[in-house]
Amino acid sequence: MSVVRLEHLTKTFPGGTTAVDDLTLTIDDGEFLVLVGPSGCGKSTVLRMIAGLEAVSGGAVSIDDEDVTDWPPKLRDIAMVFQNYALYPHMTVQENMGFALKLRHMDKAEASEKVNDTAGLLGLSTLLDRKPAALSGGQRQRVAMGRALVRRPRVFLLDEPLSNLDAKLRVSMRAELSRLHQRYRITTVYVTHDQVEAMTLGDRIAVLDRGRLQQVGTPDELYREP
Ligand code: ADP
Numbered sequence: 001m002s003v004v005r006l007e008h009l010t011k012t013f014p015g016g017t018t019a020v021d022d023l024t025l026t027i028d029d030g031e032f033l034v035l036v037g038p039s040g041c042g043k044s045t046v047l048r049m050i051a052g053l054e055a056v057s058g059g060a061v062s063i064d065d066e067d068v069t070d071w072p073p074k075l076r077d078i079a080m081v082f083q084n085y086a087l088y089p090h091m092t093v094q095e096n097m098g099f100a101l102k103l104r105h106m107d108k109a110e111a112s113e114k115v116n117d118t119a120g121l122l123g124l125s126t127l128l129d130r131k132p133a134a135l136s137g138g139q140r141q142r143v144a145m146g147r148a149l150v151r152r153p154r155v156f157l158l159d160e161p162l163s164n165l166d167a168k169l170r171v172s173m174r175a176e177l178s179r180l181h182q183r184y185r186i187t188t189v190y191v192t193h194d195q196v197e198a199m200t201l202g203d204r205i206a207v208l209d210r211g212r213l214q215q216v217g218t219p220d221e222l223y224r225e226p
């Protein structure tokens with residue numbers, strides 16, 4: 001079953017740049033899809049249209065077979081993480097991660113169980129009382145991911161989430177992302193320009209070039225020697 005369906009999705013910015021050109025792609029339930037391609041090829045614009053942060057110029061976005069093309073971001077059951085994680089500076093890790101649950105009036109015990117579970121997977125259990133200023137960059141990015149996932153959104157979007165981290169940290173964070181995905185199986189679209197990242201993380205990889213879909217397939221299908 002497909003969760004996200006993009007049909008003939010197109011974005012032309014005022015001024016005339018066509019950032020996304022007739023993109024048709026479906027993302028299955030529980031799938032980890034990586035959208036890969038060089039800087040400027042339209043990856044962020046695709047994510048922003050899925051999230052409802054950017055209006056489409058043509059085509060449609062559906063989630064669970066419902067056309068959400070004109071829905072505001074709030075009504076889409078989506079969480080998004082960027083490379084510049086914006087944590088609430090005055091809140092602890094626990095409060096940052098639990099904030100979305102609090103807004104939804106979730107029972108305190110249930111909320112703290114969810115936060116603890118996600119924090120455990122991300123190696124944040126001993127840092128729950130810290131504020132963002134007292135965390136490393138990698139720890140902050142983990143909190144941003146935890147905060148996005150703690151309410152178990154239908155769709156998880158990540159835009160180059162590791163690109164501000166050093167090489168060693170990027171490698172270990174990949175393993176953590178895989179673990180999170182194994183655990184929660186949330187339908188994910190992950191944007192990167194890094195092919196190694198795409199290969200290690202993706203169930204399938206969609207290759208974008210100048211706004212157009214070039215190829216889509218499993219890592220094996222795309223990178224196997226001919
Ligand atoms: P990527 O995420 O692959 O780096 P983007 O989606 O950010 O690519 O950008 C795709 C193209 O659209 C680029 O040429 C970029 O300059 C252009 N673009 C992105 N956002 C805007 C905007 N708000 N106004 C005009 N052009 C934009």
Ligand code: ADP
Pocket residue numbers: 039040044
């Ligand atoms: P990314 O890291 O996703 O490639 P950019 O640094 O290209 O992001 O863009 C950051 C912001 O600037 C985005 O909101 C994007 O829409 C906007 N933007 C990018 N290119 C242009 C452009 N040519 N004209 C106006 N806004 C742009």
